[in-house]
Amino acid sequence: MMPVLINDNSEVVFHFSIKLSDGSAADSSKVHNKPAKxxxxxxxxxxxxxxxxxGLKAGDNKSFALEPEDAFGMPNPDNIYHLDRTKFGAETPAQVGAIIAFTQPDGSELPGIIREVAGESVTVDFNHPLSGQKLTFDVEIIEVKNSEATIS
Known part of the structure; x- marks a missing residue:
C-alpha cells in the first residue's frame, strides 16, 4: 500500500517546534504532547x-525557515494602543514586558504585551509576539488523511 502523501486536501496531524533566528526555542507542541491538526x-x-x-507523509521530519510574512506576519502599527494607566490595577499592574489578556466587546480575550509606561500612558502591543521575526519550523508528521474517494 502506498503511503498517504500530504496534498491540497489533506488533514494533517503533526508536531512542530518554532525556533528564533538565534536558535532559541519559541514554542513546541511537544511540551504538552498535544500535536497540531x-x-x-x-x-x-x-x-x-x-x-x-x-508531499510529506507520516513519519517524515522536515525543517524549514520562513520569512516573517510567511509565519506570523509583520507587526501592524494599528495593533498598538495607548491606554490610560487607570485601566490597570493591583491584579494587572502596568509593567513593561507583562502580557495581559484584555476582554474584547464580544467576550473573547486578546493578549497584549506592555511595551512602554510613560506617566499616565501605557503602550500595549496586540501584535503576535513572533510577528516580524524570521523563524525556523521543525515538523514531525504523525498522520495524514486525504478526503478523496477511494477508487476500488
Missing part, C-alpha cells in the same frame, strides 16, 4: 507554510 487550505497557516508540507 490542520486541514490544508483552511487558512490557519500561510500558503508558504503549507507548501513546505506538501
Amino acid at each position: 490542520l486541514v490544508m487550505g483552511d487558512g490557519s497557516l500561510t500558503a508558504n507554510f503549507e507548501k513546505c508540507l506538501l
Whole structure:
C-alpha cells in the first residue's frame, strides 16, 4: 500500500517546534504532547507554510525557515494602543514586558504585551509576539488523511 502523501486536501496531524533566528526555542507542541491538526487550505497557516508540507507523509521530519510574512506576519502599527494607566490595577499592574489578556466587546480575550509606561500612558502591543521575526519550523508528521474517494 502506498503511503498517504500530504496534498491540497489533506488533514494533517503533526508536531512542530518554532525556533528564533538565534536558535532559541519559541514554542513546541511537544511540551504538552498535544500535536497540531490542520486541514490544508483552511487558512490557519500561510500558503508558504503549507507548501513546505506538501508531499510529506507520516513519519517524515522536515525543517524549514520562513520569512516573517510567511509565519506570523509583520507587526501592524494599528495593533498598538495607548491606554490610560487607570485601566490597570493591583491584579494587572502596568509593567513593561507583562502580557495581559484584555476582554474584547464580544467576550473573547486578546493578549497584549506592555511595551512602554510613560506617566499616565501605557503602550500595549496586540501584535503576535513572533510577528516580524524570521523563524525556523521543525515538523514531525504523525498522520495524514486525504478526503478523496477511494477508487476500488
